[in-house]
Amino acid sequence: MGEHTTRYTHGHEQPTLASHATRTAASSAAYLLPLLSPGMQVLDVGCGPGTITLDLAALVAPGRVIGIDRVEAPLVAARAAAAQRGDTVTEFRTGDVLALPYDDDSFDVVHAHQVLQHLRDPVAALREMARVCRPGGWVAARDADYAAMSWHPxxxxxxxxxxxxxxxxxxxxxxxxxxxxLRAWAAAAGLDDARLSASVWTYADDDACRWWGSSQADRVSGDVFASQAAEQGLDAADVERLADAWLTWGTAPDAWFTIVHGELLARP
Structure with missing residues (x-):
C-alpha cells in the first residue's frame, strides 16, 4: 500500500456493504443538497455501493456524475444499484483519492462521505479533491466521530x-x-473559506435499533473485524461477546444510539 493509504478498517464484507447501501443523499449529505443544481459535474470519492452517488446524480441530471472507490467489490454493488434504478449514465470506477485521474478544475462538486477518517493523510486527500474542483465549486466531506458516539443502555x-x-x-x-x-484538516489543506457544521444519525425506535444492532453484530462477527480485534489481543470468545452486546442492545425496549458527524464545505 502507498504512503498515504491505510487498511480499510471496515473492510468490504457483505454486512458492511449492506449497511452502507442504506445511506441516501438525504440522510448523509443534507448539508450539500441546497448547493446542487441541474447540469453540475460531480465526483463522489469513496462511493462504496453508490446509493448516495445515484441520489446526487438524480439531483444534478443531466450533469455528469462519477463515483470512485479504491477497490472493485463495492462498485459491483453500485453498478447493480444503477441498473435497478434505470441509470445508464452515472459511472463507477476504481480510483485513489490521493491520485485522482482527472485534470485540474474538472468538477463542480467533489464529495466524500466517511472517507477522510480512513486515510493516513486526509490533508493530502483534501488538497487533491480541491485540485480537481473548479474555482467556485465545492469540496464537501462528512465524517463520523467514534469517541462522540453515545448510546443507552x-x-x-x-x-x-x-x-x-x-x-x-x-x-x-x-x-x-x-x-x-475537519476544521484543522481544511486549514492545513489551504481551504481557508470553509463552512463547518454537524449533524447526527439517531436510532431510537424498535425497528431501527433492531436493524442497527443486528447489522453491527454481523460486522463484528466477520473476518475483517475479528482479525483486527485479534491484533488488539482479543480472542474468538471476546469477539462473540461484543457481537452479543450489539444484539442485546438492539432488542432493548429503550435503546438509543447517536452518531455525531462533522461536515465540511469549502471552495478551492
Whole structure:
C-alpha cells in the first residue's frame, strides 16, 4: 500500500456493504443538497455501493456524475444499484483519492462521505479533491466521530467494541474521531473559506435499533473485524461477546444510539 493509504478498517464484507447501501443523499449529505443544481459535474470519492452517488446524480441530471472507490467489490454493488434504478449514465470506477485521474478544475462538486477518517493523510486527500474542483465549486466531506458516539443502555460490551475499533483504526493509521479534525484538516489543506457544521444519525425506535444492532453484530462477527480485534489481543470468545452486546442492545425496549458527524464545505 502507498504512503498515504491505510487498511480499510471496515473492510468490504457483505454486512458492511449492506449497511452502507442504506445511506441516501438525504440522510448523509443534507448539508450539500441546497448547493446542487441541474447540469453540475460531480465526483463522489469513496462511493462504496453508490446509493448516495445515484441520489446526487438524480439531483444534478443531466450533469455528469462519477463515483470512485479504491477497490472493485463495492462498485459491483453500485453498478447493480444503477441498473435497478434505470441509470445508464452515472459511472463507477476504481480510483485513489490521493491520485485522482482527472485534470485540474474538472468538477463542480467533489464529495466524500466517511472517507477522510480512513486515510493516513486526509490533508493530502483534501488538497487533491480541491485540485480537481473548479474555482467556485465545492469540496464537501462528512465524517463520523467514534469517541462522540453515545448510546443507552450503556452496555460494557459496546464500550469495549468502541475501544477495540478505535484502537484498530489508529493502528491502521486512520483517525476514527475525524469529525472534530475537519476544521484543522481544511486549514492545513489551504481551504481557508470553509463552512463547518454537524449533524447526527439517531436510532431510537424498535425497528431501527433492531436493524442497527443486528447489522453491527454481523460486522463484528466477520473476518475483517475479528482479525483486527485479534491484533488488539482479543480472542474468538471476546469477539462473540461484543457481537452479543450489539444484539442485546438492539432488542432493548429503550435503546438509543447517536452518531455525531462533522461536515465540511469549502471552495478551492
Amino acid at each position: 450503556e452496555l460494557p460490551g459496546l464500550e469495549d467494541w468502541r475501544r477495540v475499533y478505535r484502537a484498530a483504526a489508529l493502528a491502521n493509521g486512520a483517525q476514527p474521531d475525524a469529525a472534530r479534525h
